[in-house]
């Protein structure tokens with residue numbers, strides 16, 4: 001019996017209106033037949049030396065009237081701890097391949113200054129360096145993920161950075177860390193070997209980069225208690241040849257993961273990306289088509305990886321993703337400051353559903369870029385801060401971190417605009433260690449509520465609760481005047497109906513349900 005027939009009979013049995021099924025009804029089946037875990041590292045974040053992400057975001061002026069530890073802002077730390085961010089990638093991005101770690105240690109006033117050539121030509125004073133970053137990660141309770149400089153650095157420089165951070169020996173470089181105030185090794189395991197080596201990281205061919213990777217990786221040493229997870233610079237979007245060459249040339253034991261970068265650009269035109277706050281339904285639709293491309297990218301890159309690594313030793317690490325719009329009018333174009341709407345929240349929920357459903361291969365990811373840059377979780381204005389709609393999605397989705405993946409089968413109605421269609425509903429599900437089942441649903445349709453009839457095979461449950469993020473308009477945002485316009489509220493649109501779960505998903509909403 002097909003899934004659709006099952007749902008039809010379930011609806012007939014429960015007396016629900018059949019005519020409603022034809023138009024605005026989806027059917028969903030969830031099973032617990034899986035041994036896979038959704039890695040918490042899928043929920044990672046990225047913070048580059050770019051605009052007001054680090055400086056003015058995490059790391060603020062001593063005179064700013066907010067609670068701080070050294071110069072780390074504690075209100076943003078508390079907000080990020082609340083959503084349990086599992087890792088933080090740093091220092092770039094493109095900045096990583098012009099960053100020289102020795103410039104960022106020792107007495108602050110003696111640190112050299114440099115020009116941030118990628119991002120606005122600002123003067124980087126190196127006051128936020130290795131120790132400050134690792135202190136931040138310790139406050140956040142998250143794992144650091146350091147991207148090492150391959151493009152303009154040397155093997156020696158990267159190798160010594162790892163030794164500086166992780167070695168407990170009496171070597172000169174390990175002693176230097178101790179002199180600089182950290183007697184114990186930091187034990188950082190996530191290391192990126194370059195960033196976008198096909199572009200700002202050195203404009204390399206995949207053949208050349210694979211040789212470089214092997215050279216650098218050979219001198220990226222494990223120190224006690226810190227076995228490295230080396231992550232190769234992976235493809236740009238749909239550059240499948242890059243993945244093929246890297247997977248062919250680099251043995252799987254040498255790399256923990258290969259990265260993938262893909263941004264959702266609303267118009268698809270990098271010259272005019274589209275506004276973050278003002279867009280038509282047509283543009284929203286096209287944006288969602290581009291967002292859903294992540295499904296195709298992950299599927300196709302994974303298939304190439306399967307050819308060389310059928311046992312899936314190597315992770316696909318989507319360590320830059322999110323919506324990239326035009327900057328807010330009047331702001332520095334090099335600072336990538338953009339507002340964040342309900343649309344962006346639905347981009348986040350949809351993308352996280354894709355990652356959850358591909359957790360066999362996608363075992364880490366990082367949204368770009370945490371505070372004040374691109375698709376942020378937090379925006380700050382001097383001593384004020386606000387949580388973006390995207391933040392609330394990460395809050396709802398934290399229940400999936402390290403939970404058992406539950407396979408889903410969905411038949412969704414289409415969301416149709418000007419005769420073009422995309423699936424209105426997307427979903428992922430998991431079961432936590434206490435046995436609670438969490439189902440995350442997104443309805444991309446701007447106009448229609450959709451009723452979803454769900455069968456849960458071999459899953460016992462008695463009660464359903466949930467949370468929802470939605471708003472009157474898809475362009476709605478949180479502002480410093482109205483910082484709480486979009487926030488999570490309790491969701492009452494899900495009911496137990498016999499063994500079935502029936503959910504009425506409001507238009508343009510994201511919901512996470514808890515079944516216990």
Ligand code: AHR
Nearest residue numbers: 092093094095195196368
């Ligand atoms: O996230 C902004 C930039 O996008 C990063 O620096 C780079 O890696 C990518 O091109």
